[in-house]
Amino acid sequence: MSQDFRIDKIGLINRDKKISFKFNGKNYFGYEGDTLASALIANGVHLVGRSFKYHRPRGFFGAGVDEPYAIVQLYKNNETEPNVRATEQELFEGLEAKSVNCWPNVNFDIGAINNFLNKFFPAGFYYKTFMWPKSFWYKVYEPFIRKAAGFGVASIKHDKERYEHKYEYCDLLITGSGPSGLASAYAAAKNGARVILAEDKPRFGGSLLTSEVNIGNQSGKEWAENIVAELKEMPNVIVKNRSQVFGYYDHNMLVMSERLSDHLPKSKKYSPRQRLWYIRAKEVVISSGSIERPLVFGNNDTPGVVLSSAAKEYLKVYGVLVGRNPLIFTNNDSGYETAIEFKKNGIWPVILDTRSNPNSEVIDEAKRMGINIKFSYVVVAAKGYKKVKSAEIAKISEDKKDLGQIENINCDCICVSGFWTPTIHLASQSGNKTKFDKEIDAFVPGQSKQEETTVGSANGIFTLEETLKTSFETGQELSKKITKNDNKVSIPTVVEKKLTKHDKFWCVPLPEGKKYKRFLDFQNDVVVTDVELALREGYRSIEHVKRYTTLGMATDQGKTSNLNGLQLVSNVENKVVPAVGHTTFRPPYTPVTIGAIVGREIGKHSKPTRKSPIHLWHEKNNAVFVDAGVWLRPRYYKQRDEGLFEASKREAENVRKNVGVCDVTTLGKIDIKGPDVAEFLNRVYTNAWLKLPVGKARYGVMLREDGIVMDDGTTTRISENHYHMTTTTAQAANVLSHLEYYLQIVWPELNVNVVSTTEQWAGAAIAGPKSRNVLQKLFPDTDVSNEGLPFMGYLEGNLFGVYARIFRISFSGELAYEVNVQSDNGNFMWEKIIEIGKEFSIQPYGTEALSTLRIEMGHVAGSELDGRTIPYDNGLQGLVSKKKDFIGKRSLNRSAFTAEDRQKVVGVVPLDKKTSIPEGSHLVKEAKSKLPNPKLGHVSASCWSVEYNNPFSLAILRDGKNMIGEKLFALSPLKNKTIPVEIVSSHYVDPKGERVRS
Amino acid sequence: MLHIKCPHCGLRSQNEFAYGGDATVKRPELNKEVSDKEWDTFVYLRKSPRGKHLEFWHHISGCRQWFKVERDTVTHEIFKTLKPNEDN
Numbered sequence A: 001m002s003q004d005f006r007i008d009k010i011g012l013i014n015r016d017k018k019i020s021f022k023f024n025g026k027n028y029f030g031y032e033g034d035t036l037a038s039a040l041i042a043n044g045v046h047l048v049g050r051s052f053k054y055h056r057p058r059g060f061f062g063a064g065v066d067e068p069y070a071i072v073q074l075y076k077n078n079e080t081e082p083n084v085r086a087t088e089q090e091l092f093e094g095l096e097a098k099s100v101n102c103w104p105n106v107n108f109d110i111g112a113i114n115n116f117l118n119k120f121f122p123a124g125f126y127y128k129t130f131m132w133p134k135s136f137w138y139k140v141y142e143p144f145i146r147k148a149a150g151f152g153v154a155s156i157k158h159d160k161e162r163y164e165h166k167y168e169y170c171d172l173l174i175t176g177s178g179p180s181g182l183a184s185a186y187a188a189a190k191n192g193a194r195v196i197l198a199e200d201k202p203r204f205g206g207s208l209l210t211s212e213v214n215i216g217n218q219s220g221k222e223w224a225e226n227i228v229a230e231l232k233e234m235p236n237v238i239v240k241n242r243s244q245v246f247g248y249y250d251h252n253m254l255v256m257s258e259r260l261s262d263h264l265p266k267s268k269k270y271s272p273r274q275r276l277w278y279i280r281a282k283e284v285v286i287s288s289g290s291i292e293r294p295l296v297f298g299n300n301d302t303p304g305v306v307l308s309s310a311a312k313e314y315l316k317v318y319g320v321l322v323g324r325n326p327l328i329f330t331n332n333d334s335g336y337e338t339a340i341e342f343k344k345n346g347i348w349p350v351i352l353d354t355r356s357n358p359n360s361e362v363i364d365e366a367k368r369m370g371i372n373i374k375f376s377y378v379v380v381a382a383k384g385y386k387k388v389k390s391a392e393i394a395k396i397s398e399d400k401k402d403l404g405q406i407e408n409i410n411c412d413c414i415c416v417s418g419f420w421t422p423t424i425h426l427a428s429q430s431g432n433k434t435k436f437d438k439e440i441d442a443f444v445p446g447q448s449k450q451e452e453t454t455v456g457s458a459n460g461i462f463t464l465e466e467t468l469k470t471s472f473e474t475g476q477e478l479s480k481k482i483t484k485n486d487n488k489v490s491i492p493t494v495v496e497k498k499l500t501k502h503d504k505f506w507c508v509p510l511p512e513g514k515k516y517k518r519f520l521d522f523q524n525d526v527v528v529t530d531v532e533l534a535l536r537e538g539y540r541s542i543e544h545v546k547r548y549t550t551l552g553m554a555t556d557q558g559k560t561s562n563l564n565g566l567q568l569v570s571n572v573e574n575k576v577v578p579a580v581g582h583t584t585f586r587p588p589y590t591p592v593t594i595g596a597i598v599g600r601e602i603g604k605h606s607k608p609t610r611k612s613p614i615h616l617w618h619e620k621n622n623a624v625f626v627d628a629g630v631w632l633r634p635r636y637y638k639q640r641d642e643g644l645f646e647a648s649k650r651e652a653e654n655v656r657k658n659v660g661v662c663d664v665t666t667l668g669k670i671d672i673k674g675p676d677v678a679e680f681l682n683r684v685y686t687n688a689w690l691k692l693p694v695g696k697a698r699y700g701v702m703l704r705e706d707g708i709v710m711d712d713g714t715t716t717r718i719s720e721n722h723y724h725m726t727t728t729t730a731q732a733a734n735v736l737s738h739l740e741y742y743l744q745i746v747w748p749e750l751n752v753n754v755v756s757t758t759e760q761w762a763g764a765a766i767a768g769p770k771s772r773n774v775l776q777k778l779f780p781d782t783d784v785s786n787e788g789l790p791f792m793g794y795l796e797g798n799l800f801g802v803y804a805r806i807f808r809i810s811f812s813g814e815l816a817y818e819v820n821v822q823s824d825n826g827n828f829m830w831e832k833i834i835e836i837g838k839e840f841s842i843q844p845y846g847t848e849a850l851s852t853l854r855i856e857m858g859h860v861a862g863s864e865l866d867g868r869t870i871p872y873d874n875g876l877q878g879l880v881s882k883k884k885d886f887i888g889k890r891s892l893n894r895s896a897f898t899a900e901d902r903q904k905v906v907g908v909v910p911l912d913k914k915t916s917i918p919e920g921s922h923l924v925k926e927a928k929s930k931l932p933n934p935k936l937g938h939v940s941a942s943c944w945s946v947e948y949n950n951p952f953s954l955a956i957l958r959d960g961k962n963m964i965g966e967k968l969f970a971l972s973p974l975k976n977k978t979i980p981v982e983i984v985s986s987h988y989v990d991p992k993g994e995r996v997r998s
Numbered sequence B: 001m002l003h004i005k006c007p008h009c010g011l012r013s014q015n016e017f018a019y020g021g022d023a024t025v026k027r028p029e030l031n032k033e034v035s036d037k038e039w040d041t042f043v044y045l046r047k048s049p050r051g052k053h054l055e056f057w058h059h060i061s062g063c064r065q066w067f068k069v070e071r072d073t074v075t076h077e078i079f080k081t082l083k084p085n086e087d088n
């Protein structure tokens, strides 16, 4: 089977290996080494999509990263991926792709009617058309835009592929393996520098793969191969293909996306699909080359209009002809090189050169080969709808304003060359102040901001000799700065054809009476008249023009459109291009998959999961877990067919009646040592700490400087200069940073040391009227009587051979103890407690029962200490010392904090004693009032009181102290509930606190 | 990602650090009479300069020391880093 557009014996593909693939449901074949684009063109397929706005037929325009059109939907292993560039997608066996932006299919596209409803889509069409009436937005405009726009469909399935991140450091990062990149890398590597050489394409060599040059008596391609082979052998060099450096960030951090499996039918075992490299480079050499500029003429978006460099690449790399009857339209010598390649392969091209009488070695060669060259000629418009069939051409006057007689010429492709645009994206991203180079009509890097140097054609140097010389020197000098070595490599001799100057002309005028669309931005469907309209409507800044017309946006980032857009603005505005300036280039240079950005941080890997040393026991005993910060905590222990409500009620009742045990390992713990700890705590907490004796614990509240409660907990004096602080689970890390801040910055004179010991201790809270019986049996040699271990007392004990700390503190409001042992002994302790507690009917309880117990006791926790409340609001004003100063004290004098009707925590009971009040409900005076119904407070925490067997909630209520006994309504629009309630004391159970002291 | 030189550990990537606010703010001394205005200024008012800014950073995933960084808020250039008790 032959392919109509493939020619023999040329190219770098492997003709021994055929690869079959599917495009829009049809079967084709290509060869190993093809891209999807080259294989489709070889098969004569030129129509690959529809354009973004007008749904005009779209073919191929480039051969790589510059491709604005050929964006397809890829299908692989039952997965789908949008926005894949056909010019970059390497062919693999079984590849399947489809066109996007067309419905029902690429050949008959309903959206193409937009092409004839021109008026509907001028510049700013989003802003104008879809503005009004407002009610149309959701129902009419948005669905329409969503269906009509966009390039592909994202998969909604879980991505089974693996993505990785890697951090790397190097002396020189070199972005691109064309002649400039290879020369810099080679010189730097030979001088001992640690080098990373990154190439976006599968093949190294850049322009050397397609140009007819000699370097040191080898062809350019052979020279590149030899250099790469040598670099790969060097231990100080990392050479990567299929790797795009797409972003240049602060402090010489660059990010590179490496594609490891995208060219394979299936990811290799133990290999990720893509790897994101974070590279911190001492020096960056930007050798990203240049992209050919389009020429602008009528219907210049017709399939078959391609960049002349792309036509040459398809021919020389893939052995593929973009057409058999090519028309070359150029304003410089590059078009001739393409024409010569066609001719060498038996194809007769016609060259239209906008220049009147240029002279150079390349032009002479073309003439010698007998190629038909028409000087001072332009393409006025491409003809043909789904593929170029012919072209309207004309002679153009010397001043480029007047067209001669329109002639028709048959052709099946038009290869355009409007000279070259240096790829300055990375330099610009790094903060480089780019400058306009009038010689080449393009921006080049100027003053570097970071440690970055641009070489080769990316720096506007278009001769190989000059490129190699300066790049070798750059590699040598930059590496010398770092390695201090001075090993020089000799610069090889170069044979290349001399080129002459290009023509500044780029946009063909419209012939009288014709309204051809002339495209500037091929991806976003921006035509010349759009930009003219934007300027007429008063948009001046290039950034505004960009947003109004969408010029240079989206994945293309202006690769082919940028300069022509600027030229047009400068022409209309009568300004020079540098005065117009260019828009900001933003990373990523090319689209990056979300998978690569996320890396391994997915699902359970997105944050660490911390488990207590007792976790396995909880699992075995049917615990249902809940996330508490990064910790997993048992929420309740399920028995039989219990749900959350039944189980937590049973557990809480058992604590009130008998005894329960709760895993409190997750509480933050901070070990504090030093002679000044008491003074420090006295400044950190609101209450007095100077007189806490050894062997005693104290409850404390700490504030932020703005007077808001930051955290609460107990701190115990273990010995003279040794304290043990506990924090809430959620605030543990913040409290440590807070303490360190004051010790290191504000009061460095205090001799105090803090360190987190959260993970060093496992903790069990034993609570309930029978807790002392359990404790006595756990520590038979220790006196744990009310006298031996009074409320807020501390002892150290021997738990069957294990050192333990025993605190008599209570969160549940019952007689309770907390036992801490070193983490490794946590499970041992727990099992002992369960075993010994059996005769006292001990049951483990989870966070839900824990909440119930604290809520009905009126103990405040995270839902009340919510970053908006002061001690008074939480009923903690008794803990605020009047005598001493502490962090945040001065703020408590603020008038809002001392207002007569200041909010305060209260209890809330539904009048029917049955309806649970949703957390977050608003408390209001009237059930039915004009909205917004004035809010008096909100319900912060709700439970089912096991003491009274009815619902009970805590709320933070304005003028709470005077509201006890009031009847209000709890409103929950979310749950659609209105509940009549009574305000009661927040201390619903044991208001005098007798149980904890019993 | 910034590259920050911890005075104790050397150059590390930003993801090891936490930002800690304006380092020129001095907390009023304890037990000293402070006017409302002075206190408000200390708690709430911060300059947001365009350019050089002296700020605290905390080497939270490293040595856990607080230190000062002089940074340009526009270019992110870091001019120097100092221990809390150093002035230059």
Ligand SMILES: [Zn+2]
Binding pocket: B006, B007, B008, B009, B010, B059, B062, B063, B064, B065
């Ligand atoms: Zn450090």
